[in-house]
Amino acid sequence: MALTGLEIYKLLPQTNCKDCGYPTCLAFAMKLAAKQAALKDCPHVSEEAAAKLESASAPPITLVELKGDDGAVKVGNETVLFRHEKTFYHKPGLFWRLRDTEDGDELKRAAAEADAYHVDYVGIDLYLDGFAVEAASSDPATFNAAISAVKSVSKKPLILIAPSGDLAKAGIEAAAGSRPLLHAANGENWEEMAEVAKEAGVPLAVQAEDLDGLAELTQKLKEAGVEELVLDPGVTSYRDSLEQLTSIRRLALKQTFRPLGFPVITFPGANSEVDETLLAAEQIAKYGGLIVLEEFNPASLYALLVLRQNIYTDPQKPIQVQPGIYEINSPDENAPLMATTNFSITYFSIANEVEGSGWPGWLLVTDAEGMSVLTAWAAGKFDAERIAKDAKTFDVEGKVSHRKLIIPGHVAVLSGELEEEMPGWEIMVGPREAVDINSYLKAMWSN
Amino acid sequence: MTIEIPKEKYTGAVREVTLGATADEGGTRAHTLTIGGESTLPYLQFEGTIPNRPALALEIRDRKPDDWSPLLLQAWGEAMDDPGEWAKAAEAAGADLIYMVLSLTDADGEPNTPEYARAAVRKVLDATSLPMAVVGPGQAEIDNELIVPVAEEAEGERLLLGICEEKNYRTIVAAALAHNHLVQSKTPMDVNLSKQLVILIHDMGLPLERIVMDPTTGALGYGIEYGYSVMERLRLAALGGDQMTQQPMLVNPGEEAWRVKEAKVGEGVPENWGDWERRALDWEAVTAIALVHSGANMLVLRHPETLRRVRSVLDDLLGSQS
Numbered sequence: 088m089a090l091t092g093l094e095i096y097k098l099l100p101q102t103n104c105k106d107c108g109y110p111t112c113l114a115f116a117m118k119l120a121a122k123q124a125a126l127k128d129c130p131h132v133s134e135e136a137a138a139k140l141e142s143a144s145a146p147p148i149t150l151v152e153l154k155g156d157d158g159a160v161k162v163g164n165e166t167v168l169f170r171h172e173k174t175f176y177h178k179p180g181l182f183w184r185l186r187d188t189e190d191g192d193e194l195k196r197a198a199a200e201a202d203a204y205h206v207d208y209v210g211i212d213l214y215l216d217g218f219a220v221e222a223a224s225s226d227p228a229t230f231n232a233a234i235s236a237v238k239s240v241s242k243k244p245l246i247l248i249a250p251s252g253d254l255a256k257a258g259i260e261a262a263a264g265s266r267p268l269l270h271a272a273n274g275e276n277w278e279e280m281a282e283v284a285k286e287a288g289v290p291l292a293v294q295a296e297d298l299d300g301l302a303e304l305t306q307k308l309k310e311a312g313v314e315e316l317v318l319d320p321g322v323t324s325y326r327d328s329l330e331q332l333t334s335i336r337r338l339a340l341k342q343t344f345r346p347l348g349f350p351v352i353t354f355p356g357a358n359s360e361v362d363e364t365l366l367a368a369e370q371i372a373k374y375g376g377l378i379v380l381e382e383f384n385p386a387s388l389y390a391l392l393v394l395r396q397n398i399y400t401d402p403q404k405p406i407q408v409q410p411g412i413y414e415i416n417s418p419d420e421n422a423p424l425m426a427t428t429n430f431s432i433t434y435f436s437i438a439n440e441v442e443g444s445g446w447p448g449w450l451l452v453t454d455a456e457g458m459s460v461l462t463a464w465a466a467g468k469f470d471a472e473r474i475a476k477d478a479k480t481f482d483v484e485g486k487v488s489h490r491k492l493i494i495p496g497h498v499a500v501l502s503g504e505l506e507e508e509m510p511g512w513e514i515m516v517g518p519r520e521a522v523d524i525n526s527y528l529k530a531m532w533s534n
Numbered sequence: 535m536t537i538e539i540p541k542e543k544y545t546g547a548v549r550e551v552t553l554g555a556t557a558d559e560g561g562t563r564a565h566t567l568t569i570g571g572e573s574t575l576p577y578l579q580f581e582g583t584i585p586n587r588p589a590l591a592l593e594i595r596d597r598k599p600d601d602w603s604p605l606l607l608q609a610w611g612e613a614m615d616d617p618g619e620w621a622k623a624a625e626a627a628g629a630d631l632i633y634m635v636l637s638l639t640d641a642d643g644e645p646n647t648p649e650y651a652r653a654a655v656r657k658v659l660d661a662t663s664l665p666m667a668v669v670g671p672g673q674a675e676i677d678n679e680l681i682v683p684v685a686e687e688a689e690g691e692r693l694l695l696g697i698c699e700e701k702n703y704r705t706i707v708a709a710a711l712a713h714n715h716l717v718q719s720k721t722p723m724d725v726n727l728s729k730q731l732v733i734l735i736h737d738m739g740l741p742l743e744r745i746v747m748d749p750t751t752g753a754l755g756y757g758i759e760y761g762y763s764v765m766e767r768l769r770l771a772a773l774g775g776d777q778m779t780q781q782p783m784l785v786n787p788g789e790e791a792w793r794v795k796e797a798k799v800g801e802g803v804p805e806n807w808g809d810w811e812r813r814a815l816d817w818e819a820v821t822a823i824a825l826v827h828s829g830a831n832m833l834v835l836r837h838p839e840t841l842r843r844v845r846s847v848l849d850d851l852l853g854s855q856s
């Protein structure tokens with residue numbers, strides 16, 4: 088938790104020498120608390136106080152970064168329990184688990200297929216974040232070969248599931264040049280694992296039966312010099328996951344409990360009794376960090392990636408749709424043309440209705456700075472001038488042969504002005520709600 | 535080191551609402567269904583009690599719908615041709631209640647009639663002994679025209695009637711008052727609007743114990759995050775003691791999810807969308823699970839397989855129940 092100005096003041100020399108450029112230590116402390124000054128500006132602060140101030144300003148949940156030969160995944164550094172309080176910052180990484188007991192060619196085939204997986208969601212490119220390669224063979228050479236096989240077809244970040252120092256070393260060697268997560272240190276092997284992680288400069292996952300065990304281990308590992316840690320609480324069910332992950336997040340945020348101030352790794356498919364997709368969905372909503380899937384299924388992965396995108400959207404900055412002219416149901420030059428704003432929900436509800444109705448149509452999505460029709464209109468971001476301008480920018484005249492533009496019923500008042508701005512066009516006032524588009528078109532659009 | 539799990543102390547709880555009436559209570563249902571009552575955030579039993587499980591409803595129509603996904607037609611088969619048979623099939627699939635939506639028109643496009651709606655509801659009441667919700671097609675005048683006779687027909691059954699919206703709630707609330715039913719109060723993804731409509735309905739004399747709040751949700755990929763956060767905020771307000779946010783929440787992931795392309799369409803979509811049936815089922819189930827975690831007390835679903843999957847999640851979250 089961040090310190091208040093007064094708490095910081097107590098740690099300063101309190102001599103008011105002004106060397107920092109502020110009239111008093113207290114004034115400087117206030118600036119520090121507001122993050123408008125840097126501690127190094129006071130040349131007199133004691134080492135001990137500096138260390139205290141530094142650790143107090145460290146984020147309550149450590150940021151952990153995995154790097155592949157190309158691409159990176161960052162998790163942690165979250166600041167709230169509920170997305171509406173601010174936002175969730177670092178999307179959980181979705182990984183697919185591969186085992187080194189699989190034949191090399193098969194590994195390559197599988198990894199290449201998953202590596203090539205991309206889906207487009209409102210113009211956002213969604214994909215799997217990486218692979219977790221497991222030393223299921225317990226043989227360092229086999230593990231090394233499997234990692235090399237995966238790396239030969241994918242540059243994505245890796246998690247190395249290697250429960251001993253020897254295996255970890257073999258894995259790190261094969262993954263040279265990248266920054267994998269090593270999984271995992273436990274009560275028995277933590278010293279050797281810490282050594283490998285420290286030497287390679289990679290993050291390390293920590294495994295224990297319960298939160299007490301996890302906290303004890305992270306302390307030991309920190310003392311051993313490994314700072315970037317990931318917690319594996321070994322959850323295997325919906326309830327267990329919700330309770331443990333909520334507890335970890337609360338301890339980190341509400342009590343600044345450093346020993347558990349790390350992101351979490353989970354394996355929602357580890358328990359065959361559980362529906363992997365639904366547990367992964369729960370973990371995306373409730374405090375997951377790295378999520379390792381047992382199964383790679385494009386349909387389920389698509390649903391999970393979209394959920395992740397939605398939950399991690401900044402509530403203050405809703406997803407906007409790229410302004411432009413959108414085709415629905417392969418329209419031709421006679422299809423109706425409808426104008427709307429680029430607020431994602433507005434766009435989707437309209438696109439959806441038109442799509443579902445079976446009508447081919449053109450949607451002119453104007454740049455209303457991501458506001459809904461009524462809000463944008465009230466704010467002057469969806470007026471006749473803008474609509475006319477975007478109609479020109481996106482060349483609607485080249486798309487349709489008719490000259491009829493349907494505007495949302497909520498902005499019926501714009502029709503007169505718009506007819507002036509767009510000479511030769513007939514402005515039609517459409518329905519207020521998207522659900523009524525089908526019946527509106529049935530009644531009003533004749534071709 | 536022994537770590538104490540940080541627990542929150544809440545001053546409020548979700549209100550309990552009971553649907554359905556048995557013979558003793560003036561109805562004909564085999565049992566009643568109570569939702570709400572929890573004094574903690576979703577499924578955090580270490581800090582509060584959750585006396586009632588969320589109810590899982592299956593949606594049926596008064597006639598076979600024209601625009602449902604072929605996957606749903608496949609799942610329900612011939613049962614869809616008759617509302618009574620459909621209700622029985624929904625009961626057999628494990629529904630806690632039947633959520634019946636009246637159609638705007640008949641199969642030939644002629645307006646639905648009060649006589650037809652009344653008869654269809656009667657059929658369902660006779661075919662199953664589950665508690666039941668009946669809502670109109672969603673157009674104010676027609677809703678009122680259809681729901682009033684339904685309320686009369688089902689006198690005393692404590693149906694959940696809908697849909698009450700800000701522009702149109704008086705007639706339905708009056709019918710609920712006159713014939714001992716409950717209402718669904720639906721508002722567009724906004725905490726204050728949710729509260730306001732509950733207040734308006736309550737002001738007409740309907741006890742809070744007979745109002746279920748529908749904060750509206752979007753499907754996965756289509757605005758679910760708005761509904762999700764509105765629900766979380768409503769629930770936190772309820773636990774914080776804000777009386778008019780304490781109604782149990784109903785959401786309709788079935789309708790929302792099955793409306794979108796990902797669920798509805800099998801052809802002409804990107805290859806990486808994967809297998810159609812799996813995608814469609816995941817779309818509905820993942821939408822539902824996200825809403826389970828944002829506080830839903832009643833979920834209306836469309837596919838029996840989704841009900842089975844969501845049920846098994848709830849069984850684990852709350853401990854299975856016979």
Ligand code: SF4
Nearest residue numbers: 103104105107112129
């Ligand atoms: S330089 Fe340090 S000691 Fe001097 S006034 Fe500033 S804060 Fe106080």
